[in-house]
Amino acid sequence: MKSLDFQAELARAGAMSRGRWSRLGFLVRRYPLGTVGAVILAVFVFAAVFAPVLAPFDAVLTDARLSLARPSALHPLGSDFMGRDVYSRIVYGARISLAVGLGSTFLGGVLGVALGLLSGYLGGWVDLAAQRLVDMLQALPLLVLALVMAAALGPSLENTIIAISIPLIPYAARVVRANTLSLKEQPFVDAARAIGTSELRIVLRHILPNTLAPLIVLATAQLGSAILTEASLSFLGLGIPEPHPSWGRMLSESAAEYVRTAPWLVAFPGLAISLVVFGTNLLGDALRDILDPRQRD
Amino acid sequence: MAAYLARRFSLMVLTLFGISVMIFVLLRVVPGDIADILFDAAGFVNPAEKAQLQKDLGLDKPITVQYAAWMGGLLQGDLGYSYKSEKPALEEIAPRIPISATLAGLAFAFSILLGVPLGVVSAVRQDTVLDYVLRVVSLSGLSMPAFWLGLLILMGFVSAFGTIPIYSDAPKTVWEALIMYSVPAAAVGFRSSALIMRLTRSAMLEVLRQDYVRTARAKGASERSVNYHHALRNALLPVVTVLGIEAAFLIGGLIVTETVFNIPGVARFLVEAIRWRDYPIVQSLVMVTALVVVSVNFAVDLLYVALDPRIKLAGGPA
Numbered sequence: 001m002k003s004l005d006f007q008a009e010l011a012r013a014g015a016m017s018r019g020r021w022s023r024l025g026f027l028v029r030r031y032p033l034g035t036v037g038a039v040i041l042a043v044f045v046f047a048a049v050f051a052p053v054l055a056p057f058d059a060v061l062t063d064a065r066l067s068l069a070r071p072s073a074l075h076p077l078g079s080d081f082m083g084r085d086v087y088s089r090i091v092y093g094a095r096i097s098l099a100v101g102l103g104s105t106f107l108g109g110v111l112g113v114a115l116g117l118l119s120g121y122l123g124g125w126v127d128l129a130a131q132r133l134v135d136m137l138q139a140l141p142l143l144v145l146a147l148v149m150a151a152a153l154g155p156s157l158e159n160t161i162i163a164i165s166i167p168l169i170p171y172a173a174r175v176v177r178a179n180t181l182s183l184k185e186q187p188f189v190d191a192a193r194a195i196g197t198s199e200l201r202i203v204l205r206h207i208l209p210n211t212l213a214p215l216i217v218l219a220t221a222q223l224g225s226a227i228l229t230e231a232s233l234s235f236l237g238l239g240i241p242e243p244h245p246s247w248g249r250m251l252s253e254s255a256a257e258y259v260r261t262a263p264w265l266v267a268f269p270g271l272a273i274s275l276v277v278f279g280t281n282l283l284g285d286a287l288r289d290i291l292d293p294r295q296r297d
Numbered sequence: 298m299a300a301y302l303a304r305r306f307s308l309m310v311l312t313l314f315g316i317s318v319m320i321f322v323l324l325r326v327v328p329g330d331i332a333d334i335l336f337d338a339a340g341f342v343n344p345a346e347k348a349q350l351q352k353d354l355g356l357d358k359p360i361t362v363q364y365a366a367w368m369g370g371l372l373q374g375d376l377g378y379s380y381k382s383e384k385p386a387l388e389e390i391a392p393r394i395p396i397s398a399t400l401a402g403l404a405f406a407f408s409i410l411l412g413v414p415l416g417v418v419s420a421v422r423q424d425t426v427l428d429y430v431l432r433v434v435s436l437s438g439l440s441m442p443a444f445w446l447g448l449l450i451l452m453g454f455v456s457a458f459g460t461i462p463i464y465s466d467a468p469k470t471v472w473e474a475l476i477m478y479s480v481p482a483a484a485v486g487f488r489s490s491a492l493i494m495r496l497t498r499s500a501m502l503e504v505l506r507q508d509y510v511r512t513a514r515a516k517g518a519s520e521r522s523v524n525y526h527h528a529l530r531n532a533l534l535p536v537v538t539v540l541g542i543e544a545a546f547l548i549g550g551l552i553v554t555e556t557v558f559n560i561p562g563v564a565r566f567l568v569e570a571i572r573w574r575d576y577p578i579v580q581s582l583v584m585v586t587a588l589v590v591v592s593v594n595f596a597v598d599l600l601y602v603a604l605d606p607r608i609k610l611a612g613g614p615a
Binding site: 033132133135136139140141142143144147148149151152224228231232235236237238248251256259260263266267270273274275277278281282285 | 308311312313315316319320323324326429432433436437439440441442443444445448449451452455545546548549552553556557559567568571572574579583586587590591594
């Protein structure tokens with residue numbers, strides 16, 4: 001293992017000295033699985049951005065004549081009970097899935113970073129109170145807390161983002177707190193203070209940037225959980241409301257019944273969820289290896 | 298030791314208290330209570346009747362009074378009455394717990410039996426084709442929504458046998474129960490096993506780099522003895538420490554899987570109660586869930602001390 005790490009370091013150092021493209025080429029060769037993940041994710045981002053161009057049909061308009069139509073040349077993935085084209089709904093669904101995933105990861109991350117910085121840097125009773133809050137949020141499974149939050153806020157896109165972001169807070173808070181505790185003892189913090197830098201600036205410009213690497217790793221991992229949680233919430237009917245084309249919601253409409261009568265309605269939205277989460281997980285693993293070598297296997 | 302335990306225990310109580318306040322307030326921020334829902338469903342509203350119902354349910358009192366009443370009851374083992382069925386919440390919840398517990402137990406056993414050996418194999422054969430395949434399989438397991446996996450299993454049953462193994466009647470014998478629960482338990486357990494496999498793998502890799510493993514090899518211990526006797530025993534520690542996380546993960550899986558397989562357990566009951574704004578049931582179930590997770594974490598702390606002689610509790614970890 002030691003020798004392998006060493007080679008990686010050497011190779012990395014070599015790659016750094018060459019241009020941007022060869023560095024990318026190096027990463028692609030060194031992390032084939034991570035590259036696959038990045039490509040998968042890029043495809044879904046592309047689908048989300050260019051949905052109106054890529055989707056041949058409207059995702060919301062219904063057509064009774066096409067109710068539960070089997071996959072055909074015109075509707076490659078079939079159509080749902082309301083006669084809506086499943087392929088078009090999946091393409092538009094990428095928007096919902098990524099918006100909720102990125103939105104809640106970002107919101108939960110920002111709140112968690114703020115909490116972690118406060119409790120790690122200030123210490124004392126602020127830290128104690130923040131730690132109890134973190135304990136509380138972590139004592140409930142992600143889905144349970146998100147379910148109760150979603151029910152409390154009511155079904156909408158924004159509320160689903162908020163509902164999922166709250167259970168994600170403790171993870172970022174813990175990572176940032178632990179890093180802040182060790183970083184604030186570093187000489188560069190003393191140096192910054194000695195030249196009269198304000199406390200706020202020390203935290204934001206000196207401590208925060210130094211905890212970014214583990215945060216990026218964490219955020220990628222959480223993006224997957226957030227997308228899965230949105231799917232579960234919508235599946236249970238407590239997430240994205242109709243007629244938005246949420247992948248989870250597409251599965252909820254009497255999915256167990258469609259297993260028998262219209263399997264395409266069950267197979268494709270689930271495949272879309274699994275693929276996008278698989279992509280983020282592959283990318284997340286590679287990013288962890290690159291940015292957080294202490295955790296490398 | 299006693300001081301450490303007392304500290305851990307009081308933190309646990311504090312956490313549960315915090316959750317009770319959080320959940321109570323959250324549920325009452327919701328616009329629309331059970332009275333609104335019932336009267337909306339009926340299609341007409343007689344304000345006097347609605348006010349009477351809110352009064353009967355205590356929804357007209359200040360939130361602090363409502364909380365005190367709930368907490369007072371809870372501490373005496375009284376969970377209140379279900380708004381929907383008007384039966385005591387305890388009577389509604391208690392019979393559903395064994396169902397979910399059985400399912401969770403089977404799923405957990407499945408995840409350990411599958412996850413630990415595969416994690417070991419993956420670590421011992423690191424960077425081989427087998428390792429890559431196992432890693433990709435476990436990662437895809439973690440990437441699949443639990444409910445979709447359940448639906449895929451149903452689909453497999455339909456094409457193989459033409460029927461769906463959906464819960465219809467309560468199982469009569471232990472054997473029947475085992476068959477009925479094993480399929481959904483496998484659906485829940487498969488995702489957990491992926492989690493456990495990844496943990497076991499990285500813990501094994503960590504341990505295999507240790508000096509004592511090299512020493513064992515140097516003194517001529519067989520590869521088998523090194524891997525299982527020296528390495529695995531130590532690699533299991535980190536797997537034990539995250540039991541709390543695994544429990545939380547499992548509960549999330551139960552919620553959607555019980556819904557897919559139509560199993561009348563507590564996890565699905567939580568979703569139903571949330572839809573009905575049945576506060577007493579939701580509150581009780583959230584507290585039960587938190588109690589389970591917090592207790593598992595507490596037990597893990599104790600277990601950790603017992604399993605790892607290097608840990609001394611003099612200062613006590615924060």
